[in-house]
Amino acid sequence: MIISSLTFLIIFAVIGAILYGQRLIKTEKSDAVFGNPERSKGGIHWVVVGSSFLLFLWLYYSWDIAKAFYPKSANEICQVAKVRESMLSLKYLFPIDERQHKSTAIIHRENENIQNYISEISSNPNISQVDKDVFVNILGKIKLSIPYLTNEKYLEFETKNTIDKLTERINNLTEVFPSNNFPPPLTFDEEKQLNEGLSKQLGWGATGMEIPPLPETKLGLKYHKAADELRLISDEFFQIRNHNPQYKTLTNDIKSEIKNHRDKLNDNQELEITLLKEINKLNKRIQFASIFPPTTLVEFEQAVRNFDNVQKKEQGSIATKDALLFPGGTIVSSGPTCAEDGPGRWLPKPSDTFRIFADMLKPSVGFKFVPMFWYEMMGVNKIVGFILPDWIADIIPGQYPIHSSDGQVKPNFKSKVLDIVTGDFEAFKIPVPVGHIWDSFLRVFLGLVFGIILGVPLGIFMGLNRFAKGFFDPLVELYRPVPPLAWAPLVITVFGIDNVGKIFLLFMVSLSIMIISARAGASGTQLSKIHAAHSLGASRWQILREVIFPNSLPEILTGIRVAVGMCWGTLVAAEFLAGTTGIGFVENVARKYMQYEVIWITIFVMGMLGLLFDVTIRKIIDKTIPWRGKG
Amino acid sequence: MSDLVSQDLNMIFKSPKGETVHALKDVTFKLKKGELLTVLGPSGCGKTTLLNITAGFLKPTSGLITLGGNEINGPGVERGMVFQQGALFEWLTVAQNVNFGLRMKKVEPKITEKKVEEWLEIVGLKGFGNTPTYQLSGGMQQRVALARCLINDPELILMDEPLGALDALTREKMQSLVLKIWKETGKTIILITHSVEEALLLGERVYVMAPRPGRIHKEYNLPFASRGLDQDLREIKNDKEFVSKREEILSMIWDMEEEIMGKETG
Secondary structure: OHHHHHHHHHHHHHHHHHHHHHHHHHHOOOOOOOOOHHHHOOOHHHHHHHHHHHHHHHHHHOOHHHHHHOOOHHHHHHHHHHHHHHHHHHHHOOOOOOOOOHHHHHHHHHHHHHHHHHHHHHHOOOOOHHHHHHHHHHHHHHHHHHHHHHOHHHOOHHHHHHHHHHHHHHHHHHHHOOOOOOOOOOOHHHHHHHHHHHHHOOOOOOOOOEEOOOOOOHHHHHHHHHHHHHHHHHHHHOOOOOOOHHHHHHHHHHHHHHHHHHHHOOOOOHHHHHHHHHHHHHHHHHHHOOOOOOOOOHHHHHHHHHHHHHHHHHHOHHHHHHHHHOOOOEEEEEOOEEEEEOHHHHOOOHHHHHHHHHHHHOOOOOEOOEOOOEEEEEEHHHHHHHHOOOHHHHOOOOOOOOOOOOOOOOOOHHHHHHHHHOOOOOOOEEEEEEOHHHHHHHHHHHHHHHHHHHHHHHHHHHHHOHHHHHHHHHHHHHHOOOOHHHHHHHHHHHHOOOHHHHHHHHHHHHHHHHHHHHHHHHHOOOHHHHHHHHHOOOOHHHHHHHHHHHHHHHHHHHHHHHHHHHHHHHHHHHHHHOOOOOHHHHHHHHHHOOOHHHHHHHHHHHHHHHHHHHHHHHHHHHHHOOOOOOO | OOOEEEEEEEEEEEOOOOOEEEEEEEEEEEEOOOOEEEEEOOOOOOHHHHHHHHHOOOOOOEEEEEEOOEEOOOOOOOEEEEOOOOOOOOOOEHHHHHOHHHHHOOOOHHHHHHHHHHHHHHOOOOOOOOOEHHHOOHHHHHHHHHHHHHOOOOOEEEEEOOOOOOOHHHHHHHHHHHHHHHHHHOOEEEEEOOOHHHHHHHOOEEEEEEOOOOEEEEEEEOOHHHHHOOOOHHHHHHOHHHHHHHHHHHHHHHHHHHHHHHHHHO
């Protein structure tokens, strides 16, 4: 309902915006010639067209429009797919989808194989002449066995009769298929079973990618039933063996000859044994391929072709829907189930995506028992215990209390301090954020903050001091050019797969960027400003704080902006590698379970968070260094 | 006794390639308190080097320079400097730039505020206190630079082509301002310039320097600066005496420039 209204809304929006744009062009002053940058300004209505177009593409290619307007179309196409699947092996026998008759192709290929073996064996110096003679003889016999399968005069009546019967059944099906008499009325049991199944059947997309397989419409039932019948015919046909007595005699002869020769061979004659095995396989392939004389299947082929044409004709609206509303793919059947094959599979439908996203945002659902972004009441004692290091208690003079003889422990000052620094006390609770998104955010934030705290002073120092630059340069330049992810396995091993490892990795990323940008900022200070500060009576420390630091701010902030981007990219990949929370972890798990909706949701969330980071920093830059580029 | 005395100043730069440049050779002069000295000369004659030594940014290779009997050894508050491009701190407002020196000395904010207002009024920037400096025009920026330097009450003001980057009209106004400040405060001023007219107009004394090695070539004592205090500057410029002096110095500098060119091409 929402999606169909949305579709109409998009169409209206696009048409409206285009009309508006046309009118604007007519009324606009035409002094803006081509190349005038003024011409690219404004144009919100084209933004509407652009985003509507994008949304429409998404709706259309994810087959959500099909789902919104014809929710039963997937089920119908599924029934057609069942027919297609049941006819698949029959059609492969004939040049319908293929180029050649299957028999022709097999004979052609196996004759070639026989020829190759013969020439290979005759020219192989490692095989004794006796063996060669035997092998060539067997291959010759196999070659001679083929005509017994392809000559009409050896064809048994029984075989011919079975084929005729099957042809008849297909022809019957073809005849009744278009009429209302097909399918014949269901028996009471059949109907009960079908209705029971239908009542339990969920809608399209209700369980991820599933298509409801049981026929929901009358037309669908027709195809469903036809598919059942065709499956039976197909199974019976492939049980037919065109093994007439003459062929049987010859092929048994070949088998025993192979067996006899195998017994004569030593176990260490590996080459000969392998060759014999291959020859045996070749013989079996011919034996169990459905090879028939060239004219035997003419009528059967015609029957299959006829039915195929009739079922295609009868599809009617289903075929139109399939062609128009299922771009880039269709629905395929495999055994009892049907599945989307094409963009409908990997491009999730907006309706499903928003539903799943809304579900995941619920703190009780989340993903893998962790909410996406929520809060948790946490005692202040825990936070205090986390922040304050435990050694504070250790350095307090005195001893920890020892239990007395009546089994009591009397706390002293030292133990009370220990209680505080370990968070072992009662306190009120405050909400703290939790969840995958928060975890990812916090990792980037902490990695960045540590990088800035260490990198900026170090960078400024390096920009002002020859020793510092020389001393730290090798260190920075050795680790910086390595892609951050290349460090990941090592860092994760040392610092663990959880927060510490990832924060350290991000710290490494941001540190080098901050050092380099702070260094560039510091060494780029104009000498005249330093001189001015000197002659105004500033001390070294004052010059550092009041002149060099603010002067490097533009570079530092640009560095932070670059570092955020790098950290964000690295974090997601690091979460892919290992961990139990974080937005990258969610995507990795979703990938394993082929939850395409979740994958797209994570992509979207990452994009939004990245954008949020960038916009925030851009705002900070505009606020803190308005003089940039204007000095 | 706060005269600036320089004795046999020598400054020799060594380039990394090993070439030596004699930037100053045996520069000896004496500047009395309250005098306004302008220094002229072709490029590369050591004007700026002399100024930097006076300011304490450079140490002379040999020789002695004293202010009020104390040897100059490093930068100090008693020698304020005004730079060519102002060298303002663009992250600060006009008032914050002006009070920079006082803040560094940790003077009480109330006194600072009062002084800033006074000085902004003197340089004609009343009401601009909260304007960010990057929004000011070139002339206004130089006014801020002047105020920033003067608020520290230095004994000696060093100006390194302070008006070089300004347009003609603004320049003339600023020249009047420099003269006004000189008169009102009675400071000793050394002003370096490329413009002969400016040197003659502002300089009570004018040194024309010659390059290679940098030295004082000729010294003039001129009446125009004192006259400029109460006479229109443009009138002085058209004065016959002024014109003849200007031509004399110009041809002198031309000759020097040509000599350099000859040396370089020959």
